[in-house]
Amino acid sequence: MNQQFLLAARPEGMVRESDFNRVSTPLPTIGEGECLIDVHYMGLEPAMRGWMENRADYIAPLAIGDVMRGFGAGSVSVSNNPSYPVGTRVTGSFGWQQHYLHRADAAPLQRIPDGISLRAAIGVFGVTGMTAWFGLERIGKPRKGDVFVVSSAAGATGSVAGQLAKIHGCRVVGITSSAEKCQWLTATLGFDAAVNYREPNWQQQLSEVCPDGIDIYFDNAGGELLNTALGLIRDAARVVLCGGISRYNATGPLDGPTNYFNLIFRRARMEGFIVLDYADQFAAAIDAMQPLVAAGQLRHADTVSQGFDALPGALVALFQGANQGKQLVCISAPDDPD
Ligand SMILES: NC(=O)c1ccc[n+]([C@@H]2O[C@H](COP(=O)([O-])OP(=O)(O)OC[C@H]3O[C@@H](n4cnc5c(N)ncnc54)[C@H](OP(=O)(O)O)[C@@H]3O)[C@@H](O)[C@H]2O)c1
Structure with missing residues (x-):
């Protein structure tokens, strides 16, 4: 049966x-x-x-x-x-x-x-890894020294995206929901900092670990996390709209990000993507990621x-x-x- x-x-x-x-x-x-x-x-x-x-x-x-x-x-x-x-x-x-x-x-x-x-x-070699790879490479366009922030950072996509950004030489900050996950991100995955959004002053903490603002925000969560990040973007920032899990179970009308106007002041971009659109390039991405995993650079x-x-x-x-x-x-x- x-x-x-x-x-x-x-x-x-x-x-x-x-x-x-x-x-x-x-x-x-x-x-x-x-x-x-x-x-x-x-x-x-x-x-x-x-x-x-x-x-x-x-x-x-x-x-x-x-x-x-x-x-x-x-x-x-x-x-x-x-x-x-x-x-x-x-x-x-x-x-x-x-x-x-x-x-x-x-x-x-x-x-x-x-x-x-x-x-x-x-x-890492499935849809998860491909989402991190193409969201980062095609929309985030990382440069050495960029400040990279990711939500749901300890999740499947976020943990891979953060490590890939680190390999590109970015300063990497994760946002997640517990002290234990924050510790894992910094101690095991090599993130530079992590912020627990369940703490009441998390927005203050985020601005303190990004004193000069954010160059790339990789958003998996939407809602208040996206809005806060939009308030901290720097000139020519890239906001990667990967997902918005905070809204998936919501009922009733949803608020838009009130800080969206900062995209204008900061001459920044916010762009969504669907990973399946890159299916014909998955094999090349896997080839590029395999040595990173084998070398222990990408866990x-x-x-x-x-x-x-x-x-x-x-x-x-x-x-x-x-x-x-x-x-x-x-x-x-x-x-x-x-
Ligand atoms: N664009 C695309 O083609 C594409 C493809 C695949 C996935 N995605 C999106 O990528 C995101 C991550 O997917 P994944 O498969 O890697 O899942 P995941 O991050 O491994 O798991 C979901 C995580 O979301 C966080 N979360 C749950 N409820 C939340 C809430 N109400 N508010 C804020 N955070 C919440 C939790 O992390 P915390 O402990 O940090 O809260 C949870 O561990 C999702 O938004 C998904 O829809 C997009």
């Missing part, structure tokens, strides 16, 4: 475990040209909250009753497709299920190169919840800031050394 989580309800406010329905369905029979993937890890993304809504934006919404969408890593367990022999390690949009049937006419699967773990394949971390049933709770936890690095769920434990 194949265990699956289906979308049971459109979320209202905070996403809830009851928005998903767990079902057990017979394993599909494998036709000509098809193969079956055992899903080992599922990556959790804040964007999942948006996919659950009935709203067309950059990707089609899910219908009630659909298998929940999700990118994962797995291995081929049964194959009628010579391109994917049994044992091939792959990533793809497998959905929240234990087994994924890859049909003959489906888009090709992404093979995981030797030397890359399944977890890294959906973390990747993850928070792994265990077992298929952990999926809905792990998504809720992501919105509570429980993760450090990429939030993953281990669905079936493979041998996956780093």
Whole structure:
């Protein structure tokens, strides 16, 4: 049998475990040209909250009753497709299920190169790492000596973006939600400073660690964090609009950033992007990042919840800031050394 989580309800406010329905369905029979993937890890993304809504934006919404969408890593367990022999390690949009049937006419699967773990394949070398890379390189355009500030800094994308900015010679400041995460950013990842936005004077702290202002603000959070950063930008600053997690579960009308006018005074740019637009350049970015990871200059971390049933709770936890690095769920434990 194949265990699956289906979308049971459109979320209202905070996403809830009851928005998903767990079902057990017979394993599909494998036709000509098809193969079956055992899903080992599922990556959790804040964007999942948006996919659950009935709203067309950059990707089609899910219908009630659909298998929940999700990118994962797995291995081929049964194959009628010579391109994917049994044992091939792959990533793809497998959905929240234990087994994924890859049909003959489906888009090709992404093979995981030797030397890359399944977890890294959906973390630093997956959409997460690509988002950090292209947001920084294409929009942030870092220069040595720039002051680089990132929100959700201890999360999957933020932790990679901050380290890449450091490699470019920037002074790197992270914003996150706890003293423990701040300590991890500075002591383990080499950030120059970190600020806990749950402390009442965090805005004052941010201006103190950026006394001359901010050249690049990489925004994952939106809301008050974005507004505060806009108030501190320097001339010709670049504001990278990567995400805005503070608004994903919000209900009712949302405030815009009142400090946006500083973009005019500071002759600055604020620009959004969707990482999938760079898909044809992912391979080159991975090639550039692999030596950095191998040399220990770019560390990747993850928070792994265990077992298929952990999926809905792990998504809720992501919105509570429980993760450090990429939030993953281990669905079936493979041998996956780093
Ligand atoms: N543009 C693109 O193509 C693209 C692609 C992928 C991801 N993204 C965006 O990138 C951002 C980061 O994604 P990720 O996958 O790397 O997730 P992540 O940062 O690993 O996890 C989410 C983090 O958001 C923070 N958070 C949760 N609720 C919050 C709230 N109400 N206010 C402020 N912060 C909150 C928490 O960190 P703290 O402990 O620091 O609060 C949490 O750990 C998201 O906004 C996502 O939508 C964009």
